[in-house]
Every structure is written in structure tokens, then in C-alpha cells.
Amino acid sequence: MGQHYINNGLVDSSLELEKPEVLMYEPQSTGRMKLISVEYIIFDDDWDQPEPPQFLGQTLKRKTAAGTHEVPPFFEVHAWVWKQNPSGVFADWNPNVSCGYQ
Numbered sequence: 471m472g473q474h475y476i477n478n479g480l481v482d483s484s485l486e487l488e489k490p491e492v493l494m495y496e497p498q499s500t501g502r503m504k505l506i507s508v509e510y511i512i513f514d515d516d517w518d519q520p521e522p523p524q525f526l527g528q529t530l531k532r533k534t535a536a537g538t539h540e541v542p543p544f545f546e547v548h549a550w551v552w553k554q555n556p557s558g559v560f561a562d563w564n565p566n567v568s569c570g571y572q
Contacts, residue, residue, distance in 0.1 A: 472567045472568075476511075477492070485523070490549075492509035492510075493505060493507075493508060496568065504553075505554065507550045507564070508549050508551060509548050509549075510525055510549070511540055515543075517545060526560070530546055530548065547560055548561065
């Protein structure tokens, strides 16, 4: 899934295309990190509508965990912009991504 870096200053009840809340990187054998994807999130506590938020033509998925870690409920959508995902641009998981060195 790669390594996620969240910008807490961007997390609120709105989403902006050019200001993703999360940047996702994949470690490289050189020790550098390669940007592979972005993730847009809204925490459940910040969303006061009966239906899930929509963005980029997608309905955000509600989550209660990040990997194996329980977290406050949130809505999310990924956009695999810099690494092709055979499962689709907006899929949650990319089978071509690792947290280990590539």
C-alpha cells in the first residue's frame, strides 16, 4: 500500500483536487521515496450529511481502520496518479505497490 503521509492542516469537511490530505510514497532501493498516489479523506465527525461524500465522480468509502490500526471513522478515496493500478485509478489497494524497497 505504500507509506502514507497525512497533512492534518488539510483535513476538514471539504476536498480540493490540488490539496490532497494524504500523499502516498513507495520506498526505493536507493533509499529515496517515490510519490505514487494521493488520498482524499474526511473524518466522519466532520461530515454532517446523511450520504457519504462524493469526489472525482466517486462515492468515498467509510473506513474504521488504517491497515491493521483502528482509527476514528473516516471516508476516503485513492487516486493512483503516478503508479498504474490494474485494479483501477480509484481502487483502495494496488497490488503493484510494496512498503519494502523496489
